Structures are given as structure tokens and as C-alpha cells.
Amino acid sequence: MKTERVDTLHSSLNEGGRELINVKFIVGTGRGLRRDQVEQAAKSAVKRAFDSGLIDNPPMSNMAPM
Amino acid sequence: MAIKPVSRLRTLIERIAAQSLPVEIPTIRDALVDLHIQDRIIFYPDNEMNPEELRGVYYQYRVRSGVYADPENISLIIYCARLSIPWQRIICCKELVHIFDTDFETTDLAEEIDGLIDRLLGPFSTEDISVYDIMAAKDRLALYQCLPLLFPESERIKYKELLIRNAVTIESIAKAACLPETFVRLLMSDEWPSLAEAFEC
16 A cells, blocks of 8 residues: 555656656645645646646746845 | 865856845746756646645656657746745745755655655654655755845845844845745844855855
């Protein structure tokens, strides 16, 4: 079961002709957070990003330089 | 005595050095691409990401558009769009620093993903030391190493002097930099120059 969960995220990062080079996380702030929650959240986030067409949209301060 | 080569992070910091506040994420990204370390760097705001579970993902991968095509090195940074803009900026910049990870620091095997997340979630252990502890420690270090990119040293010195004269507050500096106050407080501390030197940033 444990191997299946890890392979699922790992496999998703190596599918679609992509070769994983590096993956990092900023985990959430919830108490009692489990590894499988983080992995599933990351897997879902990656899927959403690719489903959206990978449109680049960095956060902007929307302020004029001081 | 051999001179230690300037790290690529320091090279990037020097390229950003002349920027005024707020330093925008695309400015840092463009400087990185100019260094030819990555072909593309993409930022994706995720409105469905639950910040209690996850706040950011850095996914670096290689892909070929065709059998005979050169591989393209891409960094995808997925960030939680439910967080404040200052926190989104911190998350994006911290993840950018991972572009400089050495082979030892990269996480690309299934068991490394497992071990890294366990170490990020659990308390630091002094009993069961493993390479994953070092990986997690380096991961946390990136959070501090990204700060000089978002708050160039010349600006830090300027605002520190203004703060000492009570001409500005931590709150007003944070607004000018578009950063969370907790990081501005650290940058304005007397300890920061020594920390930056220790963190090699």
C-alpha cells in the first residue's frame, strides 16, 4: 500500500514523456498532516496545472516601484 | 589557497542587486533564464490547493518535443493561490532556489519523495539520521536563501537606516516589499548579515 501511494505520485511525475529531475514541496500548516495527504495534494495539483495548459501566471505585487 | 567559486545563487543575487522594491517574481525568473540554467520556468496559481495540506510544489523535469529534438529543461512552480500575495511571492521565490540544487540535493526517486515528505512533516530527529534529514534541512534553508532576491541588500541597508530613525515601520517596509512581516523582521534584524553569510546568500 505504502509503495503504491509513493509510486503513484512518482509515476505521475514521470509520465507524458516527462523525466523527473527534482521535486520539492512546501507542506501545509494543518496539524496532524500525513504523508499520503501531501502526496495526493501534490499529485492533484500537478494534474490541474497540466490540464490547464500550463499558462504562466506568477504572483504580481501590483504596486509601483518605491 | 583555492578561491571558492561564486555560487550560481550568488550570481543571481548580484544580477538582482540593482532592483528596487518590490522585486517582481518575473524579474527574478528572467534573470534565471538568462543564466541558461533552465529553458522555461512556469508559475501556476492553484485555486484548489488547500494551504493546510500543501502550499507549493517545485517540479523540475526534462521533456523532448520530438525523437530528434533537444531536451527542454522546465521548472514548474505550482503555488497556492488562496494565500496572500506576499506569501505567494515567498513560496514562488523559495521554489526558484531549488533550480540550484546539486545532484545530492535533488529528489527524484520514489523513496526520496517518501523520505523528504516524512522529514518535512516530522520533528528533526537526532536518533535516526539519514540523507533525508539533510535533504529536508536544505529544503528549509531555501526559504531563507530566497530572501536577498526579494529584498536586495542595498534596499535592506536603506530601509534598516530608515527603521532605526523611526521613519518607517516593519509594517510599512513589508508593504513596500510586498512580503510577509515575519520575513521583513528577520531581514531588518542585526543577525541577518551573519545569517546571510552562513547561508551563502
